[in-house]
Amino acid sequence: MSSTTDHSMTPMGPTARSLGLLNCHVCRRLYPARETPAGHHLHCSLCKASLHRRKSNSLARTWALVIAAMLLYLPANIFPIMSVVISGRGEPDTILSGVVALMNADAMVIAILIFFASITVPMLKLCGLTFLLISVQRRSHWRPKDRTRLYRLIEVIGRWSMIDMFMLSILVALVKLGAVATIEPGIGATSFAAVVVLTMFAAESFDPRLIWDSIEEDR
């Protein structure tokens, strides 16, 4: 039980599923699974949440959200997220050209931060979720602990992609000084925001317990 004991990769001990128990995902109480009429669910007596053995339709829903996010990832990177116009002159910035501009302005730390948040994080989320989906569908036994870790990482880092969007909202609020300088948000920003939202929902709909299920079933 302590975090120091490492039981390596060998699955051991009973799971809620193998004991025929349903785990309430809200209050963590356990209930014996019973047959219910089609379309009906058991409910937790304490918090009234409906009880499911696994997140419903996890793989199909996650695939749908990941594919939608991949399609929007292209316009998010091709189209400008904003145009800064100073004294009538200026050019549109995409996510990548924004990073390059920061590098040229000798703001290396911020450039690395934005590169990580706006380019690495969405890529990692999309590739990571695709990898997890395929590995579960192929009933892979490969490093389940590391794959669970990857899932938790994807869950945690997702929000950091929003840095660019927040910066944009601050810039448009500050720089509305009429003819001198304007900042116009572009279509890439909306696409990028949609990618962030879709990948957050995708991470939420994936059920990491599926990684372990096939290993136990194949034992």
Add this chain to the structure above:
Amino acid sequence: MTGLASQAHALIACQDCDLIHEKRAIPDGHKANCARCGSLLYCHPHNSIQRTFALAMACLVLFLVANLSHFMSFSLHGRVQEAHILTGVLELYRGGLMGLALLVFLTSFLAPLMNILLLLALAGPIYFGKAPRYLPVAFRLYEGLCPWAMVSVYLLGVFVAIVKLADLASTPIGLGFYALIALMLLMTATQARFDPESLWKAIESRR
């Protein structure tokens, strides 16, 4: 449908790999992790409810300060513009980016505010010895909003905006900036203090 016998109440399933564990008493500030996948199983900080209530009150005050005072201003050729969280949302909306405006509104304003209010609504009654019926619903709403409350990410956005505008004009920092930093730290502390298990125990004991 009733829960398992008292013996089963001492059992808990890992949310990431489904492995069953026996619950044990752990010292304050410690965490119990899954023996198989390492995920957090539970931690039961002491005085969770009292401290959550007090910290959430402080969060609410800081939230108001952070939103009522500007966090930075921008002056160019003698004209000064001040930035609040909500002016950014408004300008995005005026610029025709409805979806982005909604997302920034949700993540930087609505979700953090709702989370503070929900923590007060959850911890408050239990602190005063009551367990109203709305607690489970309020908790599920709180849990659902947690990933969407992004005060810390917003703060980094402010840093980047300062750097971006540095060679364009001067950008003096306002009181709201310090309030945002304090809010970020305090909200993290509050959420770490909040132990849902004490909520469920309170509901169970008042049946």
